[in-house]
Amino acid sequence: MNITIPEKFVLGAASSAWQTEGWQGKKEGQDSFIDSWYKNEKFVWHQGYGPAVATNFMENYQEDIDQMKEIHLTHYRTSINWSRFFTDYEQLTVDEEYAQHIDQVIDQLIAAGVEPMICLEHYEVPSFLMDKYDGWSSKEVVELYAGYAKIAFERYGDRVKHWFTFNEPIVVQTRCYLDAIRWPHEQNTKKWMLWNYHKVLATARAVELYHAVNYDGRIGCILNPEMVYPRSSSKEDQKAAEMYDLFFNRVYFDPMITGVYPKELITLCQQHDIYFDPTEEELQTIKENTVDFLGINQYYPKRVRAPRYAWNDQTPFHPEMYYETFDLPGKQMNNSRGWEIYPEIMYDMSMYLKKNYPPIPWLITENGMGRENEETYMDSQGVVQDDYRIAFISKHLYQLIRGVKDGSTCEGYMLWAFTDCVSPMNAFKNRYGLVRIELDEARTRSLKKSGQWYRSIIDTRLMELEDPAHQIEK
Template sequence: MVQNIPKDFILGAASSAWQTEGWVGKKETQDSFLDSWFKNESFVWHEGRGPDVATNFYEKYPEDIAHMKEIGLTHYRTSINWSRFFIDYEKGIVDEEYADHIDRVIDELFNAGIEPMLCLEHYEVPTYLMDKYGGWASKKVVELFVDYAQIAFDRYGDRVKQWFTFNEPIVIQTRVYLDAIRWPHEQNTKKWMQWNHHKVLATAKVVQVFHEGGYEGRIGVVLNPEVTYPRSSSPADKKAAEIYDLFFNRVYLDPLVKGSYPSELVQLLEHHQIMFDHTEEELEIIRQNPVDFLGINLYFPKRLKAPRYEWNKDTPFHPEMYYENFELPGRRMNKSRGWEIYPELMFDMAMRIKDEYHNIPWLITENGMGIEGEERFQDDNGQVQDDYRIDFIRMHLNQLLKAVEAGSSCEGYMLWAFTDCVSPMNAFKNRYGLVRIELDDERTRSLKKSGEWYKQIIQERILK
């Protein structure tokens, strides 16, 4: 089947500051949460690799952007590293050396004909704010984030027209305070919800600043909703999927698009005594300031069934009290990640946004296939023959283009990631890029077969 790709449909790629930059030029006082985690638990990161070197994008960005130009990317999404942007977080004193680096990256992208899309936080909450205020548990951090956003808009808004507040705002606190599987391993379900609320509030306040400031462009947020599927049509399985959806998807989608939290979620939070602290003024700010557009990160479906066992009353409350994961027999798998491959989730998410969220403008800001041991697939010239990645992208783009034909407001597709990059704990174990990164001192780059294929579909605007 041949599909035409609309002329203005974004075909880009994404990454983040902390996963690529490395620590060249970073001051000891500028650690992010990720930096501190790596320093404290480097042994849990695959082969001890982490954000310290990453891909050394800080120095190698001209080479990477040259590859972007060669492939023909229309857009590139990355982040400003909040922890490196300031010398003094509370007084808002900018680190001019790092800020100039962001200037150079933006200019280099424009010179290559690529539009930058910038995220204000991609897990890069400063350690200083974690230590002093407990991170996003504090309303003070909300205030400091809003101040940071305005400084960034003033500095880069003459060129950058597409902004995101957060990337996957639910992730850090879920791993730390809900599941307690990442440093510093504090299980505190109410704090988990407080972080969620404060990130919703911070986004609404930044949207307000952006609009009242008259900045050109638009402001949104990148979410990672998990498309939920009940095991069966039974009421019990459907309820399990609905409650998972409330806690992990609608907790952000509803307030940021519709302006209020779902009443069903609020009832559950109050019942389990984990309702976040808030004021009516905060809820009004959220009501009045929905985002302009959404970035959506999709990788795999979430299949759920009713729980088989009664919850242990001595175990801290976790939403999984209401559900169990379900593994579909015969499912197609990316065995490197342990993730199901189900391209139809693209169409299903698109139709949900169309039907339930006002068909708000949105795009896929991450989707990709991480494979372990890609060196196995290098040909005699050293090029990775990643046909599996080409097939993965093709299948997901196919579903996305079908959704556009069905009336979805989806504006494009951005692959995760442009180059191989560091991921939390997995480091370089699973490779995602169109461009391979060798783990030598030079972090040598080379284009994979998928890079050449992506270039072709961008040029031809046809998916075969």
């Protein structure tokens, strides 16, 4: 079965600053939240690997860009590391050495025919702002972020035409303050919701600043909505799915796309004493400065059912008062990562956006398959034969293109990731890249089979696909 990929449909790849750069050249006091977590809980990071060395992108970026050119990659998304961009986060004193590195990366990407797409915050909030202001708990940080965004636009806006305010803005506070499963392990549901709100407000402020100068480009945000599936057709299970969608998806979708929060969410936040108490001026800023486009990260579905047990009111409020996770029997799994494989999320998310929101351009900014022990799939020439990754991408791309044919405004697909890179806690346990990274001192690179395959579909706009229902190798 041959699938035709639309001519202007983006086929790119993504990563982030902190997951690739390493600490080479980092100055004292330039730790990010991620750096502080690693220093405080190195033992939870797989085999102790983390952001300290990562892939040594600071030294090796040209080699990576050469590989991008080799496979004819057209778009690459990464981030500016906010914590390294300044030497003073309140006076907004730019670290000129790091800023020049960003200049060089952007210029070399463009020279290689690769369109840079830049995110301003990929979990890289400076530790200084966490320590002094409690991070995104403070409106002062919202304004300092806006100042940072303005400077980034001024320096790179002549060349960068695609900007993102955040990558997965809900994730850090969900792990740290809602579920309290990551450092600093503080359970505080009200702080969780306040961080969600302040990141929406910060996005609106950045959009306002970007549009005020009429840059030749666009600005959006990268969200990680989970396509929610109820266990059954019962009204109780359907309601559970609606509630999960409200607290974890619409909490960003609605204000960023329509400029207005869902009334039901506001009511529930007030009822459970987690309301964020916005001013009228702030709500107006959000209403008037919606995003131009969206990035959507998609890996796995979320399955829920109506809760079977009464909520214990002696515990802090959690949205799971309204739903219970449902474990689908017989689901296909990526056992390396512990995630369900369900390519239909691509089509279903396409239709979800089409049905529920005004037309807005968007693209998949992350999707990929992490695999453990990839060295066991090397051939005699040392090339990883990652047919499982090719099958995974093919099936997800097929579902995405189905969505485009049915009226989705999706513009493209960005693979996570271009190279293997560090992931929170998992470090290098699961490999995601088209390019393999050896954990030697030089972080030696080599192209996997999937890299050559990706080049072929970029060039030909054709993709062979077995029966879409056929399972991906576990």
